[in-house]
Amino acid sequence: MKRIDMNRRVLLATLAALPTVPALLTTAATVQAQASQLASWNDGPAKQAILDFVRSTTDRASPEFVRPEERIATFDQDGTLWVEHPMYSQMMYCLDRVPVLAAEKPALKDEEPFRTVLSGDREAIAKLTIPDLEKIIVATLTGMTAEEFDAEVKKWLASARHPRWNRLYTELTYQPMQEVMSYLRANGYKTFIVTGFGQDFVRVYSQQIYGIPPEQVVGSALATKYGYGKDGKPILIKEPKLMLNDNDAGKPEGIHLMIGRRPRVAFGNSTGDQQMLEYTGAGGGARLMMLVLHDDTQREYAYGPAQGLPDTKVGTFTQALYDEARKDGWTVISMKNDWKRIFAFD
Amino acid sequence: MKRIDMNRRVLLATLAALPTVPALLTTAATVQAQASQLASWNDGPAKQAILDFVRSTTDRASPEFVRPEERIATFDQDGTLWVEHPMYSQMMYCLDRVPVLAAEKPALKDEEPFRTVLSGDREAIAKLTIPDLEKIIVATLTGMTAEEFDAEVKKWLASARHPRWNRLYTELTYQPMQEVMSYLRANGYKTFIVTGFGQDFVRVYSQQIYGIPPEQVVGSALATKYGYGKDGKPILIKEPKLMLNDNDAGKPEGIHLMIGRRPRVAFGNSTGDQQMLEYTGAGGGARLMMLVLHDDTQREYAYGPAQGLPDTKVGTFTQALYDEARKDGWTVISMKNDWKRIFAFD
Numbered sequence: 281m282k283r284i285d286m287n288r289r290v291l292l293a294t295l296a297a298l299p300t301v302p303a304l305l306t307t308a309a310t311v312q313a314q315a316s317q318l319a320s321w322n323d324g325p326a327k328q329a330i331l332d333f334v335r336s337t338t339d340r341a342s343p344e345f346v347r348p349e350e351r352i353a354t355f356d357q358d359g360t361l362w363v364e365h366p367m368y369s370q371m372m373y374c375l376d377r378v379p380v381l382a383a384e385k386p387a388l389k390d391e392e393p394f395r396t397v398l399s400g401d402r403e404a405i406a407k408l409t410i411p412d413l414e415k416i417i418v419a420t421l422t423g424m425t426a427e428e429f430d431a432e433v434k435k436w437l438a439s440a441r442h443p444r445w446n447r448l449y450t451e452l453t454y455q456p457m458q459e460v461m462s463y464l465r466a467n468g469y470k471t472f473i474v475t476g477f478g479q480d481f482v483r484v485y486s487q488q489i490y491g492i493p494p495e496q497v498v499g500s501a502l503a504t505k506y507g508y509g510k511d512g513k514p515i516l517i518k519e520p521k522l523m524l525n526d527n528d529a530g531k532p533e534g535i536h537l538m539i540g541r542r543p544r545v546a547f548g549n550s551t552g553d554q555q556m557l558e559y560t561g562a563g564g565g566a567r568l569m570m571l572v573l574h575d576d577t578q579r580e581y582a583y584g585p586a587q588g589l590p591d592t593k594v595g596t597f598t599q600a601l602y603d604e605a606r607k608d609g610w611t612v613i614s615m616k617n618d619w620k621r622i623f624a625f626d
Numbered sequence: 627m628k629r630i631d632m633n634r635r636v637l638l639a640t641l642a643a644l645p646t647v648p649a650l651l652t653t654a655a656t657v658q659a660q661a662s663q664l665a666s667w668n669d670g671p672a673k674q675a676i677l678d679f680v681r682s683t684t685d686r687a688s689p690e691f692v693r694p695e696e697r698i699a700t701f702d703q704d705g706t707l708w709v710e711h712p713m714y715s716q717m718m719y720c721l722d723r724v725p726v727l728a729a730e731k732p733a734l735k736d737e738e739p740f741r742t743v744l745s746g747d748r749e750a751i752a753k754l755t756i757p758d759l760e761k762i763i764v765a766t767l768t769g770m771t772a773e774e775f776d777a778e779v780k781k782w783l784a785s786a787r788h789p790r791w792n793r794l795y796t797e798l799t800y801q802p803m804q805e806v807m808s809y810l811r812a813n814g815y816k817t818f819i820v821t822g823f824g825q826d827f828v829r830v831y832s833q834q835i836y837g838i839p840p841e842q843v844v845g846s847a848l849a850t851k852y853g854y855g856k857d858g859k860p861i862l863i864k865e866p867k868l869m870l871n872d873n874d875a876g877k878p879e880g881i882h883l884m885i886g887r888r889p890r891v892a893f894g895n896s897t898g899d900q901q902m903l904e905y906t907g908a909g910g911g912a913r914l915m916m917l918v919l920h921d922d923t924q925r926e927y928a929y930g931p932a933q934g935l936p937d938t939k940v941g942t943f944t945q946a947l948y949d950e951a952r953k954d955g956w957t958v959i960s961m962k963n964d965w966k967r968i969f970a971f972d
Contacts, residue, residue: 386686428884447792470841483886493695494886495816497841504882506901514901514908516882523869523883529852536772536850536862537869538884540829540840555860557850563861 287333293625310618317463319620320456326570329611331461333568334387337544338467345565346544354498354535355461357475357482358550360572361490363442363452365581370477371413372449373436377420387582394419396594421478421504422520425509429518433484434459450489455626456619457547457572461490467626469545474535475499476527480518498538500526544568550584550596553602561608569610571598576616579626628963663809665966666802670808672964674914675957676806677916683890684813690888690912694814695907699879699891700844700902701807703821703828706895706918707836709788709798711927716823717759718795719782721751721768733765740765767824768848768866779830796835801972802965803893803918807836815891818963821845822873822898827865844884873898878905890914896942900950905956917955919943922962925972 299611321327332469337346358364365534378397381388388394393412396404397405399552408411408416410432461471471492478498486492526534532555546553546560549572557569574597575582575589582589586598591598605612638968667673704710724743727734734740739758742750756761767775788798807817814856821828825845832838849867854860872880878901881889892899892906895918903915920943921928921935928935930943937944951958961968 343687351835430779479886487695495884501883504879506878506905514878514904516878516905532852532860532862533850537847538841540843542827558860559852559862592637 282510296548297300314463314466317466318403318456319460320459321619322618326611326616329568329570330463332543333566334463334467335463337566346566350541350544351464351467351469352539352543353461353464353469354469354474354539354543354547354560355457356548356550356553356556357473357499359476359574360472360547361453361457362449363580365574365583368444369440370481370526371417372440373433374413374416374420376436376440378416379431381419386439417454418520421480424518426480426516426518429480430484430607433481445623450483450485451625452623453489454572454619455621455624458624459488460547461492464545465491468494472496472498472535472543474526474531474546474556474577476531478502479526498526498534500524500530504620528553529555532559533560535559546570547572551598551601552590552596554601554622556609558604560579561610569605569608570576570613571597571601571610572613574624575614576619578616580615636638660732660809660812662952663812664802664805666784666805668897668966672940672957672959674881675916676809679891679912680809693761694744696890697813697815698818698887698889699807699810699815700818700820700885700906701803702892702894702899702902703819703845703895704823705818705920706893706899707799707803708795708928711929712789714823715786715795716827717763718764719827720759720766722782722786723778724762727765734765736770738802749930756889759768764866768864769828770864772826772850772862772864774885775826779827783831791969796831797836797971798963798969799917801970804836804970806893807838810891811837816840816842818885818889820846820872820877820892820902824848824885825872826909844872846870846876847939852956860967875901876929877902881905892916893918896921897944897947898942900947907956915951915954916957916959917943917951918946918959919961920958922965922968924962926961 282429318327318330336344337351339345348445355361358368375397382394382398383394389398391414393408396408397416402468426585435447437450440449440451441447445452451550465471473482473486473490473492475497477499479497479501482499483494483497484495486494500522503519503523504516504518506514506516524530526536528551530546531553533554533604542563543560544566546557547570548557553571557571561567561569573587574580574584575587583591585591586597586599586602602612646900649766663671664676667678669857682688682690683697685691701707704714707826721743724740724793728744735744739754742754743762781792783796786795787793788795791798793949811817811854817839818843819828819836820834821843825847828845829840829843832840832843845882846868847870849865849869851860851865852860852862864932868875869882870880874897877899881902888909890912892903893916894903903917907913919933920926920930921933929937932943932945932948945966948958950956
């Protein structure tokens with residue numbers, strides 16, 4: 281017991297004297313050991329790009345060494361970290377909230393687009409326009425306190441299931457991407473989600489599902505309004521006013537607003553991520569830009585005109601994006617070829 | 627050597643298995659040892675409130691224990707972490723930029739309020755109205771890239787000096803507050819600056835001066851616009867459009883946007899911090915709300931009608947704020963009585 285106490289004291293003293301844990305972990309031997317964390321990746325150029333980048337930016341002897349405090353890695357969510365088909369999960373949430381809302385405000389039952397949603401007619405719902413969807417988003421995501429919203433999302437996540445796998449949405453994260461995030465964190469990178477969808481939504485589960493705390497989630501954001509409830513207690517009400525549209529050019533703008541530094545690493549899967557990857561790449565020094573290509577109908581989905589596949593308007597991987605990736609040295613990840621397995625339950 | 631390697635491996639393995647370093651550090655003995663970190667505080671109710679709060683929220687046996695991931699502490703900057711008299715340092719920066727700007731755009735020399743600033747007439751400058759100051763802010767903080775702005779601020783900070791102490795502004799942080807932030811961090815709290823002034827400005831020096839990384843600085847924010855420079859490279863240009871006014875009700879709103887959790891700890895010094903403290907206090911469980919009262923003419927300044935002192939319109943500590951503090955159990959820190967020394971160089 282004495283011996284253990286000694287070690288513990290040594291450990292505490294050592295920790296107290298150290299600036300950060302990651303700095304400790306960046307010896308070459310450790311990096312090699314951690315590379316086994318990418319267990320769901322097949323050997324190939326994508327896996328190699330990740331290993332090479334981490335080695336060159338964490339080895340103090342490397343000319344491309346990056347100081348620990350500058351190790352910022354950003355990840356798009358839908359289609360990059362988890363399934364986005366047949367519809368973004370937050371949009372599913374909004375649609376599922378419509379009946380609850382209609383029970384509270386019966387007048388909505390006769391009002392479009394709510395009537396269509398309530399009809400349950402899948403074909404008609406699939407044809408809703410962007411302004412229709414925006415109306416649904418505003419109606420279902422605003423007018424409540426921040427805490428009420430959190431509680432509703434938690435409840436939904438605990439029961440809503442994806443139609444294809446009949447699993448909770450939170451089970452449908454890509455295991456290889458979970459491994460990349462862990463691997464980067466083990467090498468001193470701070471991981472951020474930069475999502476085009478609502479940051480308040482993702483923040484509800486980001487810690488539990490990705491190990492990413494709420495304050496490291498950047499996303500589209502509605503304003504909140506500070507005020508006092510009936511009991512005089514301070515509350516924040518979610519307002520129908522867009523503060524931040526975190527898509528396309530909004531991604532680097534959102535990164536500047538919320539993180540304040542240019543990323544070293546950026547992962548995406550669609551044209552909505554293009555500017556984030558461009559901005560990351562323009563920073564000089566070693567940078568890692570990667571795009572997930574959905575080309576695996578068997579195990580997940582295949583879509584995007586870059587592969588001559590149908591453009592589903594969800595997570596569009598265009599030919600222009602593919603060309604830019606080749607020109608700028610971004611690495612395209614083939615789900616089919618680069619990923620040994622897709623989900624943890626595979 | 628063998629022995630050391632063994633320990634090193636044990637250390638690494640132990641670290642890898644642990645969720646966070648702070649969790650390790652929260653034994654009662656460690657907390658006691660760390661209390662000596664508050665060396666610049668006199669014994670008294672303010673110091674005691676900090677010690678009691680940390681003890682009760684980090685002791686697993688305490689009914690008020692707070693899980694490490696929820697340990698969020700927010701700090702106003704001007705007047706709370708460093709000197710705000712006779713003028714906010716960022717306002718000094720903006721005024722100092724006017725001659726540079728006028729050299730680039732000579733037409734400004736005949737335009738108010740720039741003409742007044744260029745005259746160097748201190749009395750006239752002190753009488754500039756809020757709209758005048760806003761014009762100066764917009765002219766000096768926008769129209770350049772994010773990197774150009776960073777470089778300008780760095781240059782200014784390296785040379786601009788406070789008229790009273792003839793020291794760099796970055797030397798004028800309050801040593802007792804530096805100690806509180808370190809003490810909280812050593813106990814697993816994540817520290818954030820929540821400033822009414824510009825977050826881009828504070829982010830330039832927050833890591834070096836406070837040990838707080840840019841992504842943990844929340845403040846008033848101008849929009850940026852993503853585009854491409856003459857060389858085709860992606861750039862972010864600072865725009866004359868206010869995204870976030872991080873004062874008063876804007877503080878809890880900014881905290882929700884940027885952090886996404888309610889703080890456990892909030893320090894401020896003026897009516898601009900009132901809503902942040904109210905919001906923090908309304909969260910239930912153990913919370914620590916503290917206000918710095920400037921009542922020390924000898925070593926710093928004394929101002930604020932709460933003490934029958936002149937209202938300087940900078941960092942106003944009103945009687946109403948003082949009354950709310952007493953009613954809601956917030957602790958008022960007397961610089962004169964609670965702080966053994968004010969600055970590191972004292």
